[in-house]
Amino acid sequence: MLAAQRTYIVAIATFIIVATLSFYAFRDQSVFVVARITRPSSNPTLRDTVASLFASIKHDPSATGYVDPSGTYYEGGSETIWTKPLSKKVLIVDIDTRVPTGENELLNPERLDWENLKTEDAGLVSNSIMNHYLYAMVHGYDYKFYQARDMKDHYNTWILPHVLRELIPKYQFVIVMDADVTIAHPDVPFEWMFNRWGIKQHTSIALPWDTEEIRDEGSISLDSKGMRVLNTGLVVAQNSSTTLELLDAWRDCTSETRYKGCARWRYEWSHEQRAFSEYIRYDFNKTPETIVTIPCDDAVGWPGFRQDMLSRPGTANKDISDCNGNFVRHYTTMGKTRVKDASAFSVMQMFSDALQKSILANPSEVWYKEPEKKTKMPKEQPDEVREDDQSKPDADVVLIER
Known part of the structure; x- marks a missing residue:
């Protein structure tokens, strides 16, 4: 009877011990399982990762100014209209008939060799997709590469106005940039630039002033009314009934149902850009802010643009505007070979800013300072005395006791 009781007690004790150990052994696993159920996917997307990585460096849309890495200060807008991120209400789109699916091009499934990426044709398109897509992910915008037909x-x-008209109903803003356009400071959101450029809630479209080029016969950058033309390398369109009508008119301009003479710009330079400047901007500028002109210095050219352009052969006795692409850099004509490096520099600046902020916020994690070692002073030692120098009675001297 006693043996049976002992066996029963041992069995209960064993159960309690095993149950206790199981609780501690699998406690974290149960929490993990619950977490997996409540959060179906623990693997962040590239978009989530990029947004999180650069969250600390994004410039505040409502800030009164911006200081670039060189220390140059840029003022914000006189009115702060856009104070919060618009996120997926904004679409950044690259529109092109060139498709980067060839050798060492972005949409080819083979691994991309960045060092040997080409800087012309579809190679240029590869670069623009990477630069613009990354920028869109940093700020939470939507992005598309729109493969247009000839x-x-x-x-x-001329694909520009008809694709804009197709996409605009789904977004508040659609922003189009040419393949040779890069974002100079990816930490600056378009909302801050909207404030700087004076884009309001009722603005339909915004484009930068083109560079003005002076030749022997005078300026070649003016429309038929003598006004400087606008550049379609960057187009910001905001959804409204006025914008839809404007895009319809621009898209159909060459039919001449509304604008007689527009058909000449079907092939004549500068095509849809010149048609906009000749007809659309005069017809739809219902208020000073319906069609906003962006400063050339902010959205065309690159640092040193004027000097580079004037150094070309055959430019004696000519001049051109000094537009430095402060925020949006447009590497026109001879500048296209610089697009890849410009993109790389802007990305490395972002990484540098993010790494610096991380280190300075948590210095103890990566910054170890060797403690100062205190030098111990040696104890004072008596002067060394040679044995033969010690004071001894001279052997030849006889001491006389008194």
Whole structure:
């Protein structure tokens, strides 16, 4: 009877011990399982990772100014209209008939060799997709590469107005940039630039002033009314009934149902850009802010643009505007070979800023300072005395006791 009781007690004790050990052994696992159930996917997307990585360096849209890495200060807008991120209400789109699916191009499934990425044609498109897509992820915007078909009886740049008209109903803003355009400071959101440029809630479209080039016969950058033309390398369109009508008119300009003489710009330079400057901006500028002109210095050219352009052969006795692409850099004509390096520099600046902020916020994690070692002073030692120098009675001297 006693043996049976002992066996029963041992069995209960064993159960309690095993149950206790199981609780501690699998406690974290149970929490993990619950977490997996409540959070279906623990693997962040690239978009989530990029947004999180650069969250600490994003410039505040409502800030009164911006200081670039060189220390140059840029003022914000006189009115702060856009104070919060618009996120997916904004679409950044690259529109192109060139498709980067060839050798060492972005949409080819083979691994990309960045060092040997080409800087012309579809290689340029590869670069623009990477630069613009990364910028969109940093700020939470939507992004698309729109593979357009060739235009019938038109120069292919005429794809711009009809694609804009197709996309704008789904967004508040659609922003189009040419393949040779890069974002100079990826930490600065478009909302801050909107404030700087004076884009309001009722603005339909915004484009930068083109560079003005002076030749022997005078300026070649003016429309038929003598006003400087606008550049379509950057187009910011805001969804409204006025914008839809404007895009319809621009898209159909060469039909001449509304604008007589527009058909000449089907192939004549500068195509849809010149058509906009000749007709659309005069017809739809219902208020000073319906069509906003962006400073050339902010959205065309690159640092040193004027000097570079004037150094070309055959430019004696000519001049051109000094537009430095403070925020959006447009590497026109001879500048296209610089696009890849410009993109790389802007990305490395972002990484540098993010790494610096991380280290300074948590210095103890990566910054070890060797403690100062206190030098112990040696104890004072008596002067060394040679044995033969010690005071001894001279052997030849006889001491006389008194």
